[in-house]
Amino acid sequence: MAGELSWEHLVEDIPVTGLTVERTADVAERLAVAAALDLSDLSRLEARYQITPLSLGRYKLTGELQAVLEQTCVVTLEPVRSELAETFAATYWPPEAMPEPAKGQVAINGEPDPEAIVGGSIDVGRIVFESLAAAIDPFPRLPDAVFDGPLSTPEGDKPDSPFAVLANLKGKG
Numbered sequence: 570m571a572g573e574l575s576w577e578h579l580v581e582d583i584p585v586t587g588l589t590v591e592r593t594a595d596v597a598e599r600l601a602v603a604a605a606l607d608l609s610d611l612s613r614l615e616a617r618y619q620i621t622p623l624s625l626g627r628y629k630l631t632g633e634l635q636a637v638l639e640q641t642c643v644v645t646l647e648p649v650r651s652e653l654a655e656t657f658a659a660t661y662w663p664p665e666a667m668p669e670p671a672k673g674q675v676a677i678n679g680e681p682d683p684e685a686i687v688g689g690s691i692d693v694g695r696i697v698f699e700s701l702a703a704a705i706d707p708f709p710r711l712p713d714a715v716f717d718g719p720l721s722t723p724e725g726d727k728p729d730s731p732f733a734v735l736a737n738l739k740g741k742g
Contacts, residue, residue, distance in 0.1 A: 574694030
C-alpha cells in the first residue's frame with residue numbers, strides 16, 4: 570500500500586535474527602506527510618525500529634520516531650515549532666491467522682489489535698505516519714497567545730443562557 574511513507578519490508582527479507590532499521594524521510598515524503606497532516610513544515614522525520622520474527626509467521630515491530638515540525642498557531646496564525654519523540658509498536662499476523670474483530674465492549678487499555686501482513690510485506694510507514702499524527706497537537710498555540718476576539722465577554726457580563734434566548738424568541742412571536 571503506497572501512502573505518504575512507503576516504508577515496507579517483505580517478510581521473506583527479514584532474517585530470523587530480526588531487522589534493525591534507521592530511516593530518514595526524504596523531501597518528497599516530508600512534503601506528502603506535511604500536506605496530509607496540515608503542517609506548515611516538516612523539516613525532519615526519522616525513525617529507528619526493529620522487526621522481530623515471532624512464532625506462527627507473526628512479527629513484532631517496535632521503534633521510535635523523531636520529528637521537527639511547524640504548525641500554525643490557532644490564535645495568532647503565527648508559526649509554532651515543535652520537536653516530537655514518540656515510540657510505536659505493532660504486531661503483524663498472516664491474514665489467515667487474524668482474529669475476528671471484537672464485538673461489544675473493547676478494553677481501551679488492552680493490547681492493540683494485530684495488523685495484517687498484506688502482500689507479504691510489513692507496512693512500517695503507515696505505523697510511523699499514524700504515530701506522528703497522534704502525537705501532533707491538534708490546537709497548536711504559542712505560549713503567550715491570548716484570544717481577545719468578539720467571542721470573549723467583558724468581565725462581569727454573562728452571556729445569555731440558551732433558555733433566555735428561547736424566551737426572548739417566544740415573546741417576539
